[in-house]
Amino acid sequence: MKTLLIPILLLALPATAQVTIDTPSSGWRNSAGRGEQYTQTVNYPASSVSMQEGQAGSAQILGRIAGAPKGKPGKLVVNGVPMPIALDEKGGFARPYAFGRGSNSVEVRSPDGKGRARRQFVDAYAGKTQARLRVVMSWDSPGTDLDLHVIAPDGQHSWYGERVMANGGALDVDVTTGYGPEIFSSTAPGRGNYHVYVNYFGSGADTGVLTIAQVTIIANENTPAEKQQTFRIPMRAAGELTLVKSFVYP
Incomplete structure (x- = not known):
């Protein structure tokens, strides 16, 4: 009787990307006295989202996706x-973010969605400035420049050329290399009509790249009265200006 030896081929499966979040850390904290910078310095042409030197860990999202x-x-x-986050050549990511007091959560996922890490924390600093109105814009293509514009009831206009309003509302950074996010926040939004626009500024030599913008409007974040609305807007050509939403606050 002969024994047949059947070779078994072991196929190497691709390794799952490992996601590490260095900051923020999980748990309870009090951010009183920490060096949190809200409006970030941007050099033109911008190559990535800038992080202020000395930025406190309580106001940034920092880590790496290995592999x-x-x-x-x-x-x-x-x-x-949800929003895309750009990675450097080593898989690193860095993003300033103005977290509010109370409970906050941060999750980072690998491009294929299989690797992920999550942080849940509570900032107990009662005197922390709270964003009562936040508008978050991101988009789905690299090498493209979309711009967020927010017009307040008194006519003030926050955009990349004049990011800070006199009443304290501000656009944090101008991302010119794709994905975003660009975030407008106001701690004391005036009552009345707001208008949110997206402008397709350009995409390098090719100005006809279709990109989908996602805009989320958040009122009274981290409170029982929180409300969120998300809109997805196709942007087809440079120069296109689209009114995303007109709304009344509060």
């Missing part, structure tokens, strides 16, 4: 709002 494919963004989810 992530080059040229693909990760996914960042902050307090339930």
